[in-house]
């Protein structure tokens with residue numbers, strides 16, 4: 001995966017993630033990675049390593065222990081976006097990485113700066129997003145003494161990083177940072193962290209960092225075993241009810257093209273996981289949209305009845321599988337993953353194919369000689385699509401339905417629009433009622449489910465699109481009232497940096513997803529889920545210097561959507577939506593996917 | 604549900620300003636009837652056809668008649684690791700976080716500078732053992748990891764302090780188990796024992812009658828027999844030479 005993952009999304013002239021050294025050896029290499037320039041301190045070495053590795057943007061907050069690094073950034077080509085909170089920096093870097101297809105970079109000082117990054121690092125870890133976090137640390141001689149603003153950052157972040165480093169000295173710190181950057185995207189991507197004691201970054205050194213390479217053994221063979229591919233191909237040919245399940249790995253591996261070619265070549269219906277949204281166009285006849293707890297009924301029925309599940313780049317999260325005993329109970333499973341530890345972790349793989357998603361899909365496309373005889377199966381899937389469409393009731397009076405707002409934005413924007421979300425009901429509606437067709441347009445917190453992800457992610461996504469020269473793409477954040485309150489201070493960053501984003505708050509004056517569960521499973525006892533004291537978000541937006549709008553009625557939706565999208569800068573629309581609306585269909589947690597409820601009384 | 608359910612409100616007529624999903628009208632443009640079936644018209648969970656099959660907890664498809672559950676067994680896992688700070692914390696953190704049933708863990712240097720060997724004894728099902736190996740292999744400082752063949756040489760060091768009421772008898776038992784007296788005082792005697800699990804367990808049993816005051820066990824460490832490498836890919840190492848990896 002690494003070669004492909006290393007490629008920036010703007011296809012074309014970038015070479016694979018070749019190192020600074022290779023670029024230096026070959027002056028014709030068009031790669032934008034540069035050899036590191038001369039340095040005089042550890043901090044300069046850090047920045048030189050980042051530049052050499054191709055980092056273009058950093059998100060962070062200043063502070064004592066990280067000051068030397070910031071000082072070295074002063075003369076750097078790397079753009080620094082100062083965030084309001086370190087959690088925002090981590091989410092912005094994460095989203096930047098998702099959209100740009102290269103590791104996002106975030107920075108914080110020691111102690112509270114570093115601990116504020118933790119949620120964002122854990123989020124990136126759960127979603128396998130390439131990201132490098134740099135944290136300041138107290139000088140080496142004070143480490144372990146409870147010095148001012150000291151936290152054992154390496155210890156705290158050990159279980160939530162792919163690997164983390166404690167920088168040992170000024171001579172080696174640049175190499176460490178370069179290695180950490182490359183490691184974050186090698187193989188299965190994930191966050192890495194380098195903790196930088198202040199003496200290490202302040203000390204003098206004239207050692208220019210060498211070419212950045214991932215550590216030995218972390219960049220696996222992209223091709224799956226040829227024999228295993230042949231066996232899987234035979235299983236596909238003889239399947240009667242084959243189904244593709246494309247996960248987030250298809251997107252991280254830039255394998256959407258291969259995934260589309262494969263499914264279409266053999267007429268195999270496709271469902272995705274939630275992180276896999278965008279890997280296959282949802283308006284394609286073969287698409288069954290996404291599966292799982294709030295996925296479509298037809299996707300969940302297809303998973304329940306398939307006899308051959310071709311799962312690519314998914315870790316079979318329990319929000320996808322429901323109860324393992326009832327997950328794809330009749331299917332032989334072909335599992336493609338770059339990470340061998342994912343094979344048979346949750347669902348046993350009858351045909352394990354370890355390798356890069358794109359390469360293995362190419363291998364499979366070449367190895368399958370005849371299409372499976374799946375005409376009847378495709379018809380059955382189409383019937384399910386007819387019988388269980390995503391739908392909602394729109395009464396002729398108010399209150400406004402949140403799904404309507406999502407559909408209105410979808411209608412008004414192009415296919416390449418990037419959607420970010422918080423976590424809750426609004427996140428589900430944003431994934432259900434928007435028709436995604438391109439990878440890296442759906443940016444959300446899946447594995448960790450972090451409320452507050454949406455606004456900083458929109459900042460990161462916007463900066464990424466602008467950096468890639470795609471300023472004409474829209475960035476829309478669907479947020480809940482609760483989620484928005486958690487990180488809305490990042491609106492100040494959007495205003496300061498003149499970032500063109502639109503935030504649609506689906507305001508139900510509840511932390512709605514909790515309210516829905518309380519109604520379904522706790523006898524409607526709304527303990528701590530009513531937010532009846534919500535501030536007026538349109539006025540808050542104005543206080544921040546953004547455009548603020550408020551919508552209560554159906555006929556105000558279209559004009560507000562248009563005004564917000566047209567506004568050249570951050571806009572917040574506070575949509576007052578039906579507080580009682582629920583997310584359906586729903587597979588109760590641990591339940592059988594095929595037994596999704598389409599109405600509350602079925603829960 | 605508190606409030607009305609969507610079903611109650613489902614019968615809206617032509618006043619729906621929502622665009623039909625299949626139609627081309629822009630948001631909010633005008634009335635549009637929706638032909639999509641509402642939940643009330645859809646077959647509920649119990650009316651749908653459901654397959655007979657099942658999977659077990661390990662996600663393996665099972666024959667509904669013969670339900671195959673995996674028995675757990677004892678396995679010795681050996682890992683060669685870079686001897687860098689935090690490596691033990693990484694390994695033990697991983698093992699504890701994933702709730703693997705670990706019996707013992709020993710670490711010590713190898714013949715190669717900068718490399719250590721971790722020997723871990725676990726009690727797990729086959730899929731569990733497989734996962735331990737794969738998860739450990741993901742850790743950056745882990746060079747190589749694998750289960751040590753069943754006939755491996757395993758040995759454990761035990762220090763045992765017993766009451767010194769009958770020193771002669773203690774010495775006799777100690778000799779029987781190839782133990783060594785490492786400390787003898789008027790009140791206690793400390794004996795050092797090594798051996799595999801059965802040897803050590805039976806020795807401890809034999810000392811019990813003297814009254815065991817304190818005990819310290821290292822847990823087993825292991826090497827594969829003969830030319831078989833202990834960790835996969837490990838080359839017969841002599842000091843200073845790389846023990847594994849082609850890269």
Ligand SMILES: Cc1ncc(C[n+]2csc(CCOP(=O)(O)OP(=O)(O)O)c2C)c(N)n1
Pocket residue numbers: 422423424425426427449450451452479480481482483484506508510511512513514
């Ligand atoms: C940081 C964090 N805290 C708590 C939760 C638990 N949680 C999940 S959804 C939810 C409600 C979200 O409310 P809101 O953002 O208003 O969105 P809505 O569901 O109303 O659309 C809560 C509290 C979480 N996911 N993340």
